[in-house]
Amino acid sequence: MNSIIIGVLVFLSTLAFFGLYIAYKGPDAVHRVIAINVIFTKSTIMIALLAVLTGQNSFVDVALVYALMGFVATVAVSKYLEKGKLK
Amino acid sequence: MIILHIISTAMLLIGCFFFLVGTVGLFRMPDAYCKMHATTKCDTLGAGFIITGLILLTGFSNVSIKLLLIIVFVWLTNPTSAHIIAKAQYRKK
Numbered sequence: 001m002n003s004i005i006i007g008v009l010v011f012l013s014t015l016a017f018f019g020l021y022i023a024y025k026g027p028d029a030v031h032r033v034i035a036i037n038v039i040f041t042k043s044t045i046m047i048a049l050l051a052v053l054t055g056q057n058s059f060v061d062v063a064l065v066y067a068l069m070g071f072v073a074t075v076a077v078s079k080y081l082e083k084g085k086l087k
Numbered sequence: 088m089i090i091l092h093i094i095s096t097a098m099l100l101i102g103c104f105f106f107l108v109g110t111v112g113l114f115r116m117p118d119a120y121c122k123m124h125a126t127t128k129c130d131t132l133g134a135g136f137i138i139t140g141l142i143l144l145t146g147f148s149n150v151s152i153k154l155l156l157i158i159v160f161v162w163l164t165n166p167t168s169a170h171i172i173a174k175a176q177y178r179k180k
Contacts, residue, residue: 001093001095001096001144003100004096005099007102008099008102008103008137011103011106011107012106015106015107015110018110018114019110019113022113022114028119030119030172030175030176030179031119031122033172033175034113034119034122034123034126034172035113037126037127037130037168037172038109038110038113038126038130040160041130041134041161041165042106044157044161045133045134045135045137045138048137048138048141048154048157049137049141051150052141052144052145052150057149057150058153059126060150060153060157061153063157063173064153064157064160067157067160067161067164068160071164071168072124072165074168074172075168075171078151078168078171078172078174078175079171081175081179082174082175082178082179085120
């Protein structure tokens with residue numbers, strides 16, 4: 001079972017690198033925000049997979065906090081793009 | 088136990104497929120709205136399948152409740168952030 005989890009981890013990290021390419025190249029700021037949002041969700045899932053793989057139960061809390069952080073980052077950047085200021 | 092492992096593996100692979108579909112949509116779609124349509128839906132579904140597979144793998148314990156909390160949080164925040172990004176694209180100056 002461990003080999004399948006490792007394979008899923010490698011696959012997701014490869015997809016995250018492709019998303020990072022879009023975040024670098026994207027023609028607009030909104031495209032970059034979309035790509036960063038996808039990378040945040042992938043990283044959350046990867047941390048949860050790593051917690052189950054290594055047996056460290058405290059990593060699951062790290063995944064929860066990481067999901068919260070990604071949501072706050074997306075909301076902040078979108079507000080800034082919409083209004084031009086963060087108020 | 089073997090049947091549970093088989094179901095868990097199938098769920099992990101289905102989640103990987105949905106993440107692949109989301110990334111392909113991120114590359115192929117022309118507009119920001121179309122990209123959002125591809126990524127958010129596949130993101131939610133892929134995360135749901137993979138975390139459900141992990142819950143089946145760990146059994147009922149302290150960890151599985153926290154994994155369920157992660158899945159609830161992702162399902163709450165992902166449509167919200169998609170809505171906010173779409174509003175930012177629509178009202179962009």
